[in-house]
Amino acid sequence: MTTAAAYTWSRDPGSAHVSADGTVTWPAAKLTPGEDDHAALAVAVAIGGSEGVVGVTLGAGDASWALARKATRAIVVSDAPLGDDDAATGAVLAAAARRAGADDVVVVGDSEAHPGVAPAVAGHLGWPIMLGVTSAQRIDGRVHVTRQVAGVEETVAITPPVVLGVTAVSVERSAPGMKEMLAARKRPVEKVTVAELGLEQRAALHPTTTRCPEATRARIFDGDPDRAAADLVAFLRSEGVA
Amino acid sequence: MGNDVWLIVTDPADLAVLPRVQNLGPVTALVIGDRELADLASRAVAAVQWIETADAVPAEAYVAAAAQSAAAATPRVIACSGAPASRAVLGAVAARCSAPLLPAVAGVTSDGAGVVVERTAIQGAVIATYRLTSPVCVVLVPDETAAGSVPEPATVVAAPSAAVAAMQVVSRVATAKASGLADAARVVSVGRGVRSRADLGMVEELAGALDAAVACSMPVADDLGWFPKDRYVGRSGQCIAPRLYVAVGISGAPQHLEGIRGAKVVVAINSDPDAAIFRAADCGVVGDLYEVVPALTAALAAAHR
Numbered sequence: 001m002t003t004a005a006a007y008t009w010s011r012d013p014g015s016a017h018v019s020a021d022g023t024v025t026w027p028a029a030k031l032t033p034g035e036d037d038h039a040a041l042a043v044a045v046a047i048g049g050s051e052g053v054v055g056v057t058l059g060a061g062d063a064s065w066a067l068a069r070k071a072t073r074a075i076v077v078s079d080a081p082l083g084d085d086d087a088a089t090g091a092v093l094a095a096a097a098r099r100a101g102a103d104d105v106v107v108v109g110d111s112e113a114h115p116g117v118a119p120a121v122a123g124h125l126g127w128p129i130m131l132g133v134t135s136a137q138r139i140d141g142r143v144h145v146t147r148q149v150a151g152v153e154e155t156v157a158i159t160p161p162v163v164l165g166v167t168a169v170s171v172e173r174s175a176p177g178m179k180e181m182l183a184a185r186k187r188p189v190e191k192v193t194v195a196e197l198g199l200e201q202r203a204a205l206h207p208t209t210t211r212c213p214e215a216t217r218a219r220i221f222d223g224d225p226d227r228a229a230a231d232l233v234a235f236l237r238s239e240g241v242a
Numbered sequence: 243m244g245n246d247v248w249l250i251v252t253d254p255a256d257l258a259v260l261p262r263v264q265n266l267g268p269v270t271a272l273v274i275g276d277r278e279l280a281d282l283a284s285r286a287v288a289a290v291q292w293i294e295t296a297d298a299v300p301a302e303a304y305v306a307a308a309a310q311s312a313a314a315a316t317p318r319v320i321a322c323s324g325a326p327a328s329r330a331v332l333g334a335v336a337a338r339c340s341a342p343l344l345p346a347v348a349g350v351t352s353d354g355a356g357v358v359v360e361r362t363a364i365q366g367a368v369i370a371t372y373r374l375t376s377p378v379c380v381v382l383v384p385d386e387t388a389a390g391s392v393p394e395p396a397t398v399v400a401a402p403s404a405a406v407a408a409m410q411v412v413s414r415v416a417t418a419k420a421s422g423l424a425d426a427a428r429v430v431s432v433g434r435g436v437r438s439r440a441d442l443g444m445v446e447e448l449a450g451a452l453d454a455a456v457a458c459s460m461p462v463a464d465d466l467g468w469f470p471k472d473r474y475v476g477r478s479g480q481c482i483a484p485r486l487y488v489a490v491g492i493s494g495a496p497q498h499l500e501g502i503r504g505a506k507v508v509v510a511i512n513s514d515p516d517a518a519i520f521r522a523a524d525c526g527v528v529g530d531l532y533e534v535v536p537a538l539t540a541a542l543a544a545a546h547r
C-alpha cells in the first residue's frame with residue numbers, strides 16, 4: 001500500500017510588490033511550501049501504508065522538503081509549471097501520484113490560496129475526497145478522519161482509496177533537524193516530465209491583467225486621538241452598533 | 243455546450259454566493275443534503291436537482307453522482323462557495339469536463355463564446371482578470387448583497403444518486419461553546435500589538451464601555467497564553483459574526499480574517515497604515531493603541547452621558 005503526500009511550492013504573497021497601477025512584481029524569488037502542507041505530510045506519515053509515504057510535487061517544488069519529514073521517496077514533475085488553475089495543478093499531481101504507485105490515501109494540503117487543488121486531485125484520480133481534515137488514524141483497514149464543521153468535531157470513517165485535504169491549525173511546530181536533512185539526501189527522487197506522464201504540455205494559467213481594487217473600504221479617522229475617537233464613536237452610533 | 247450556470251449546494255453558504263453569477267443566465271442548483279436545503283435553494287434559483295443524503299452519510303459520499311449530473315448538462319459555468327463538500331463536487335466536475343478551476347472568484351461575465359473571470363489575488367491586494375473559453379469551474383467569495391428571490395419556488399427534481407462512496411459519520415461532538423463568542427453582538431479583540439498582559443485591563447475597559455466580549459488573535463492565546471484557546475478568532479479558532487468587531491493591534495493575517503467574514507462593522511486600531519486589517523475594515527484609527535484605546539473608552543462614556 002502506497003500513501004502519497006502531494007504538495008506545491010509557490011511565492012509568498014507577503015513578498016509581492018504591488019504598484020499603483022496594479023502591476024505585481026516579485027522582488028524576492030523565494031518559494032515556500034503551502035501553509036497546510038506540513039500538516040498534510042504529518043497526516044500521511046501517521047497513516048502511512050506498508051510502502052511508506054511518497055512525496056509528490058511539481059515545478060520548483062523541493063523534494064527534500066518531504067524527504068526530511070519522513071517521506072521515504074519522492075517524485076517531481078519537473079517541467080510542470082504552477083499556475084492559477086487549480087484543476088491543472090491537480091491533474092499533474094494526480095498523474096504523478098498514480099505513477100508513484102499511490103493506491104491507498106493521497107494527502108494534499110487544503111489551502112486557502114488553492115482550495116481547488118485537493119478536489120481536482122481526487123477528480124482526476126476518480127477517488128472520493130474529504131476536505132478540512134485536521135487528523136486521521138487507521139482503524140481496521142478504514143481511515144478515520146476528524147474535521148471541524150460549524151462548531152462540531154466530526155469523525156468520518158472512510159474505506160480507501162481516498163484523497164484527504166488537510167487543514168493546518170498552526171505553523172509547523174518542529175522543523176526537521178540536521179539529522180533528518182542528511183537522511184533525506186540518501187532517499188530516492190524520481191524526476192518525470194509531463195510527457196512521460198502521458199499529459200499534454202500546457203502553459204500555466206496567469207491573469208491577462210491585474211488592477212488595484214476600488215479604493216479601500218476603510219474610513220480612517222485621524223488627527224489627535226481624542227478627536228479621532230469622538231469621530232469614530234459618532235460613526236459607530238450612526239451605524240447603530242455602539 | 244449549454245448557456246446556463248450550475249451552482250453546487252451542500253451548505254447555505256453556497257446560496258450566499260449566488261449574486262456573483264446570477265447575471266449570466268438561469269441558475270440550476272444541484273443540492274446534496276436534506277429537504278430543508280433543497281427548499282431553501284428552490285426559493286433562490288430557476289431549477290433544483292436534489293440528491294438526498296442518508297442519515298450519517300456525509301454529502302461527500304455523493305460527489306461522483308453529483309459530478310456526473312452536472313457534467314452531463316454541459317453548463318457554461320459551474321460554481322460554489324468554499325464549503326468543503328461543494329468544492330469536492332467542483333473538483334470532480336473540473337476533471338470530467340477538462341475545465342479550469344479558479345478560486346477566490348468575485349465575478350464572472352460573459353464574453354461572446356467565452357467568459358471573463360475576476361478574482362482577488364495576493365491576499366486581496368489586486369484583482370486579477372482571466373479570459374477563458376468556457377466551461378469554467380469557480381469557487382466564489384461570499385457576497386454581502388442578498389440574492390434576489392424567484393417569483394415562484396422552483397420544482398425540486400430528484401437527481402440520480404447511485405455510487406455512494408464508502409464513508410460514514412461515526413461521531414459528532416459539539417466543541418467548546420463556553421466562550422460565548424459565537425453569540426456576542428460586539429467583540430473587542432486583542433492582538434500582538436498589545437505589549438504586556440498587564441495592558442489587557444485597558445482593552446477590557448473598552449470592551450466594558452461597548453458591552454462587548456473580549457477575543458484575541460491566535461498567537462495571543464497560543465503563544466502568550468493570555469486567553470484560553472476557545473477565545474481566538476480565525477480559521478483554526480472561532481468563526482464569529484458579531485455586529486461590531488474591534489481589532490486592537492491585529493495585523494489582519496488572512497487566517498485571522500477568515501474568522502470574521504460574517505462581522506457587520508469591522509473597526510481597526512493599528513499604528514501601521516499599511517496593515518492588511520485596514521483592507522478588511524469598515525473604519526479605523528491609524529495610531530498608537532495605547533493612546534487610541536483609552537480615548538475611545540472616554541469618548542464612549544461621554545457619548546452615553
Ligand SMILES: Cc1cc2nc3c(=O)[nH]c(=O)nc-3n(C[C@H](O)[C@H](O)[C@H](O)COP(=O)(O)OP(=O)(O)OC[C@H]3O[C@@H](n4cnc5c(N)ncnc54)[C@H](O)[C@@H]3O)c2cc1C
Binds near residue numbers: 477478479494498
Ligand atoms: C495554518 C495557520 C493557521 C492560523 N490560524 C490562525 C487563526 O485562526 N487566528 C489567528 O488570529 N491567526 C492564525 N494564524 C496566525 C496568523 O498567520 C498571524 O500570525 C496572526 O494572526 C498574527 O496575530 P496578530 O495580528 O495579533 O500579530 P501581528 O501580526 O504581530 O500584528 C500585530 C499588529 O499590531 C500592530 N501594533 C504594534 N504595536 C502597536 C501599537 N502600539 N498600537 C497599535 N498597533 C500596534 C502592528 O502594526 C501589527 O499590525 C495561523 C497561521 C497559520 C500558519
Ligand SMILES: Nc1ncnc2c1ncn2[C@@H]1O[C@H](COP(=O)(O)O)[C@@H](O)[C@H]1O
Binds near residue numbers: 089091092341
Ligand atoms: N499539462 C497538463 N496540465 C494540466 N492538466 C492537464 C495537462 N494535460 C492534461 N491535463 C488534464 O488532464 C486530463 C486528462 O488529460 P488527457 O488525457 O490529455 O485528455 C484532462 O482533464 C486534461 O485537461
